[in-house]
Amino acid sequence: xxxxxxxxxxxxxxxxxxxxxxxxxxxxxxxxxxxxxxxxxxxxxxxxxxxxxxxxxxxxxxxxxxxxxxxxxxxxxxxxxxxxxxxxxxxxxxxxxxxxxxxxxxxxxxxxxxx
Amino acid sequence: xxxxxxxxxxxxxxxxxxxxxxxxxxxxxxxxxxxxxxxxxxxxxxxxxxxxxxxxxxxxxxxxxxxxxxxxxxxxxxxxxxxxxxxxxxxxxxxxxxxxxxxxxxxxxx
Numbered sequence: 146x147x148x149x150x151x152x153x154x155x156x157x158x159x160x161x162x163x164x165x166x167x168x169x170x171x172x173x174x175x176x177x178x179x180x181x182x183x184x185x186x187x188x189x190x191x192x193x194x195x196x197x198x199x200x201x202x203x204x205x206x207x208x209x210x211x212x213x214x215x216x217x218x219x220x221x222x223x224x225x226x227x228x229x230x231x232x233x234x235x236x237x238x239x240x241x242x243x244x245x246x247x248x249x250x251x252x253x254x255x256x257x258x259x260x
Numbered sequence: 261x262x263x264x265x266x267x268x269x270x271x272x273x274x275x276x277x278x279x280x281x282x283x284x285x286x287x288x289x290x291x292x293x294x295x296x297x298x299x300x301x302x303x304x305x306x307x308x309x310x311x312x313x314x315x316x317x318x319x320x321x322x323x324x325x326x327x328x329x330x331x332x333x334x335x336x337x338x339x340x341x342x343x344x345x346x347x348x349x350x351x352x353x354x355x356x357x358x359x360x361x362x363x364x365x366x367x368x369x370x
Contacts, residue, residue, distance in 0.1 A: 187363050188304075188350065204357075237304075248294075248306045
């Protein structure tokens with residue numbers, strides 16, 4: 146039982162390049178989330194998926210797109226990376242959508258640097 | 261908009277000292293409250309949570325937190341910290357989304 150896995154662990158991009166961050170969970174959770182973590186700002190929600198086939202914007206969605214490929218996988222895409230997107234990205238999952246008392250389980254994170 | 265405030269940004273303690281980290285939230289309705297911890301180089305993991313019942317909740321590693329509804333607070337406590345408690349601690353409130361505070365970095369020196 147691996148929990149939540151993310152790839153890659155580290156990535157360096159040049160401004161304007163695109164990339165996709167991958168996330169998968171093996172806990173049969175319905176809901177999945179993408180956060181970014183910046184110093185002094187905590188974690189901010191980028192996008193979330195309440196269930197397979199649905200996605201919604203979070204607090205900071207600009208510059209990102211997501212795909213809920215199936216129940217296990219939720220990817221985050223940067224179409225044209227900008228230095229402001231330098232951050233650590235965390236994927237998380239929970240049995241139900243936040244609002245219930247369900248714990249969110251986090252992946253190990255992807256450290257992204259945009260030059 | 262809902263928000264979570266953690267007033268202590270950086271706390272430095274010696275081993276065996278007592279710890280209390282403040283957390284206040286702004287939301288008038290029913291909330292679920294969480295404390296997550298991020299040890300150096302690791303991902304976030306749940307420390308404890310409150311959703312109903314006894315307002316004093318106990319978590320892993322000797323941590324506890326008290327929900328005081330009238331003060332909109334959910335402070336984290338530990339009577340005697342250890343070096344291994346060095347980590348970043350995040351308070352979070354769940355309404356329709358999980359809202360995190362900005363985090364408190366705790367350093368414990370032997």
